[in-house]
Amino acid sequence: MTATKKIQYACAVCLILSSICMVAYQVIEIDDVANGLLFYVGQAFLLAGSIFGLDYYVDKLKTLVKK
Numbered sequence: 756m757t758a759t760k761k762i763q764y765a766c767a768v769c770l771i772l773s774s775i776c777m778v779a780y781q782v783i784e785i786d787d788v789a790n791g792l793l794f795y796v797g798q799a800f801l802l803a804g805s806i807f808g809l810d811y812y813v814d815k816l817k818t819l820v821k822k
Contacts, residue, residue, distance in 0.1 A: 777796075
């Protein structure tokens with residue numbers, strides 16, 4: 756695994772964990788979830804999904820081209 760992939764995976768995992776922690780905090784402490792936080796959670800999952808999905812797609816495409 757290259758350094759770039761490690762950085763991308765670490766960034767994706769940190770985004771997911773931070774969004775989950777912020778939502779949990781707001782639900783437990785404030786009993787409400789702000790619209791801005793929901794937007795952040797959506798964008799975090801979108802970015803993480805695109806990082807993991809694009810990497811999987813490129814790897815599959817490389818194996819198909821080699822055949």
